[in-house]
Amino acid sequence: MGPSISSRLRGRFSRYAVVLAEADVACNQVTFFLEDVTLHREIKASRVEDLCPANSYEFRVQNGTSIDLRTSGSMLIAGKTTGVIALLLQALLAGPDGHGSQVLIIDPKQAEPSRLPRVVSLNADGDARAILSALSRFADSIKERQSFLNDRSTETGDAVHWWDAGLHVSLLFMDEYVALRTLFPKRASKEDPDYCLATFDGLVKRIVTMGASAGCYAIISIAEASVEEGGLPSMLRSACSTRVLFKPTLPEARLIWGAERLLDLGAPRTFSPGDAWFSSTDGAHDRIGFVHFPIMDFPVYRELGRLLDLYFRE
Incomplete structure (x- = not known):
């Protein structure tokens, strides 16, 4: 009807x-x-400062729509990487918190982001050990931040949330996640038993399932919404409570949300760059809705590199 x-x-x-x-x-x-x-509700940013978030726990998507990290978890994003950069820039603009916060970008494609400071990519020979080490450090930071919050809770006699304790969001962005998984050997060698797919999957699982309480979130980006063998594990799809599909098609949307969730959607429309279907378990966007990610009219990668350098200097 x-x-x-x-x-x-x-x-x-x-x-x-x-x-x-x-x-x-x-x-x-x-x-x-x-x-x-x-x-039109999209945010038009002529300079990177126009994206500044109002607080440390929200990512602005468009006017009237934000991702509230107090009530949502890690993010699954299929499609355009530029939309993710708008979120990364907001985390960088908030700055570090002095308690081990990070904005960790992993780029297995060795594309434009891999040339930016602090971005982790493959070695010249295609080795991905640096990526595994970076993931391990990010997972360890969750323990340290949670320990700090637990100590604060003991002092106050009540639960202390990361946003109330002055922590800023700690963000892990994994581009081309499906391709990234294929880089790790399925079986570990005797010489290096930790360098294998099981170790990688275990670290990602720990970050996605345990990080939110310490303000640590993952953005898992996939080129196509595949949950088949060798693609996106169904456990991760279930654990990611915020989901975005750029320039959506129904077949991809079924893999992201399932067919039943799509029954409530209205009439199809023509999508342009930046258009997406979006849902989050933040209490305001549980239903799938249409959004348009920020329009950034400035040198995006130059600003991303500058803010990454500044973030880790502070």
Whole structure:
């Protein structure tokens, strides 16, 4: 019914379309939610400072839409890397917190980001040991930050959340995650028993499942929404409570959210760069909705490199 209703809206409602249909448990009633689909809510940043977050626990996506890290977890993003950079820039603009916070970028493709300071990539011979070491240090930082919070909780006699303790978000971004997994041998050697896929998977699992309470989150980026053998483990898909699909198609969306979650979506639309479907367990965006990530009208990689250098100098 949603597309039929949308196509018949005329006059002052011509800009509106059904964006969500919700039925009650007994299916006795269906509520259609309409929205002005021509209204532009995207953030237009002519300089990197325009992306400055209002606080340490939110990432701005568009006007009126943010990822609230107090109630959401790690992120699964399929598609365009530029949208992820908008989130990384916000974490860098917040600055380090003096308690082991990091903005760790792992680029196995050895593309543009690999030339930036502090970005971890492959060695010249294709060895990925540096990536494994960086992941291990990030996982260890979770223990240290959680220990600090536990000590504060003991002092106050009540639970102390990372955002109340003055901690800033600690962020791990893994680009081309599916390709990254293929770099590690499936079986460990006697000479180097830790250099294998099982070690990599174990570290990622620990970060994704245990990091949020210490303000540590992963952004797992995949080129295609594959959960088949050799692709994205289903456990990680389930553990990532914030999900983004750029320039979405229904087949990919089914792999990200499952077919049942897509039944409430309204009529299909034409997508442009930066457009995405988005959901998060923050209490405000549990349903899949349409968003447009920030438009950045400045040299993105130059600013990313400058802020990375500044972040780790402080």
